Amino acid sequence: GHKIPGVTSPGWAHCAQCPLSPRVPLSPPVSPQETFERVFTAPGLRELPWFVLAGNHDHAGNVTAQLAYSRHSPRWHFPHYYYSLRLSLPGTNASARLLVLDTVLLCGGGDDFGAGGAPGGPQDAEAAAAQLAWLRGRLAAARHDRYVLVAGHYPVWSVAEHGPTACLVQLLRPLLRRHRVTAYLCGHDHNLQFLEEGGVGYVVSGAGNFVEESQQHGGAVPPGSLRFFFGAPASPGGFAHLRLDAHAATVTFLEATGRVLYRVALPPRDL
Template sequence: MGILRMEKCVWLLSVLLFAVTNNYAFPKLDGKPSLRFVALGDWGGLPVFPFHTPRELRTASEIGRVADEMGIDFILSLGDNFYYDGVTEVDDKRFQTTFESVFEDDSLEDIPWYVVAGNHDHHGNVSAQIAYSKVSKRWHFPSYYYDLRFKIPKSNATLAIMMIDTVTLCGNSDDFQSQQPEKPLSQEAATQQMSWLKKKLAASQDDYLLVAGHYPVWSVAEHGPTRCLVKHLLPLLKKYNATAYLCGHDHNLQYLQDELGIGYVLSGAGNFMEHSLKHQRKVPAGYLRFYYAELVSMGGFAYLEASPKDLTITYIQADGKSLYQTSLPKRS
């Protein structure tokens, strides 16, 4: 009964957070120097006709509106791009039916997508998703892991993003069994990626340093914290003073922040919505700042704006409501 009461309390807290934060204003196109982007995970439609879900359509439409009214420089695709078994080849029809024909607003035509793979993508042919980068002008997936670096307009401030493959690092997961990746398919590949990541993080002098992958470090929901990432990635985020970690995997919206001020942006509501507090006791007390998983919701995503002063994170529902907003400072 104690756990049930706790779940009800956290659920009520999420409702109150929604009510309190629903009045946040969207950032506006005001001419101020900033870099604006969307973090979107788990948007990958369905493997049967019409190959998309109503939530994906509504979320795509809202991203198009945000791009038109607020501005978007790029989109981070955080994995599970094609449910349930990825794609088979570079000319797989799912690229058209689940991606191109869904995110089709004119305002999205020239916005680049920077992509990582999720566990469902690894059930299929990830190399075909990488190869699709040569087919689509907006699909950018150069390798399993890679880094990005941007200069914030009209300033000397910079933002770096390490795009990592958490399945290669930790192994694939089974949504219907343990839900935890047990071990990488290739320990050599996992070691190589971790070595690359350490070097990149150590060398970064950027004002904002982000790491983006599919599995969460921290999550209160169905899949919960990823033990492998807590063990191997979390110490690096702390050691190298990362600004935030972005992910999907759990099908809801969460914002967590640790005692060092590192933000954990979970944006996995692009296609499904699941309400679960199964792992709330596996997350340190006080970390969870925002949780949204209303089953009647049509999805949502995170909108981030990096200025020379701070990094603002706004969670936006697919019907256009601003759910929660917070900011993180530049690295010291």
Template sequence: MMERLSFLNLLACCGILLTRASVESFTINNYQADHNSLRFFVIGDWGGLPQFPYRTFIETAVAGRLAKFADSLQIHFLLALGDNFYYDGVKNLHDPRFKETYEDVFTDPGLNLPWYLIAGNHDHNGNVSAQIAYTDKVKRWNFPDFYYNLTFAIPGSDARVDVVMLDTVQLCGNVDDFVDVRQPAGPPHVGSAEKQWAWLEKQLASSRAEYLLVAGHYPVYSIAKHGPTDCLVKRLQPMLYKYKVNAYLCGHDHNIQHLEYSQRNWTVNYFISGSANFV
């Protein structure tokens, strides 16, 4: 197995900097982008409202700050980790929510960079296949399947980053945020869930990247409303340590968290970035 490198610095709670070697902590206002790092945003739970104005003040403000930092830090891409459209996803490929909540909000040219998306529990209330199909309609929208793998080169080095994008709703089941049910009850289709678990382990076992990240919508660990996701603690968490994953990225809880947990002589960083629409 590839010997992983320790890597993490957090940018303004919603961005990550990856470099070939460990770097010192920094203040974002004083940070100067260089050409030897891979820089990206992580946002979750950003999906506006189902009624006029189809966005929240917070979503609009986050879009403005992302635009500012995308320009000054020369961000390479963005991971959007579910709940892309509140409260019931989209109906079809021609749903006006694509324009009202996405295209009309993230308008700055600095955000015309690749977006890589997965679905959250609210997206699964609607038509996730339509969100996947939107990939062929808008260049920056990249949602090739319910789950998929990404590989990036770190500029100025031979190092690589693998990012494994999961559909945690398919793995664990859906939840209703409007009732007091905080744990998904189980996958809607056990066969599909097991197929994804097998695919995930194969991706982790075969990765030769210096940095290995996994991203989903539900948290493994959280100290907020939803708490840890039992399904992921049981099935995903052991894989993170077995295959020396550097970090797990997610949303679902509407706040920002950075938790560290060590096991088997390895530390996994757990990042929650779920405050792009509600706080």
């Protein structure tokens, strides 16, 4: 099978432009050595390529520096704000497609911790439209790929603190359904969730830093769509692992201890 490389949103730039909040103390700039190179040092991670996307905290800092860091680290891959990767499935001549988005450029920034924290609309409507047009074209071109994964920072559907992102429900959800996308991968809410709606799997994996248990938007997602939720505050955190092979895209949610929390197998697309 094919193990999906790390897709992460590191947020290392300082938060000088973040909305002030007593829960978000401003901190001095930190280096990628402190937040990336000297953190992910396990033997299994040293040679793994990391494909990066930006979230709202990254945009509150310096995404340009993160893009430029691709030239300085052999495992850091951040070629553009949004980009496409073709993944081959070992033992077959089939392929999968990963489309990486910048949902902040698409929908705007948001205050994680303040009232009314939903994205307020793109700062550059023309750039947002260009990204959406790019995505439409890439989805159309991926019609022969066995699996198509789309990744962005903001969730489409979420039952947690931030809830669904209205902008993405309006703009992205119809495209995911129309093009039979296998799964949409995101973070932003600090827990682990799996939802399924309209034939699309929705993976929320935001429990790498801390874990938050709110399900305050449980009534805002389609009835029956939530299949799994993990938000135990005392947990050391967790992540989602995807494995692609000829038969299924298998999503496994793991706690940091290695405990398997939930697993689901998503079928290949009907080509």
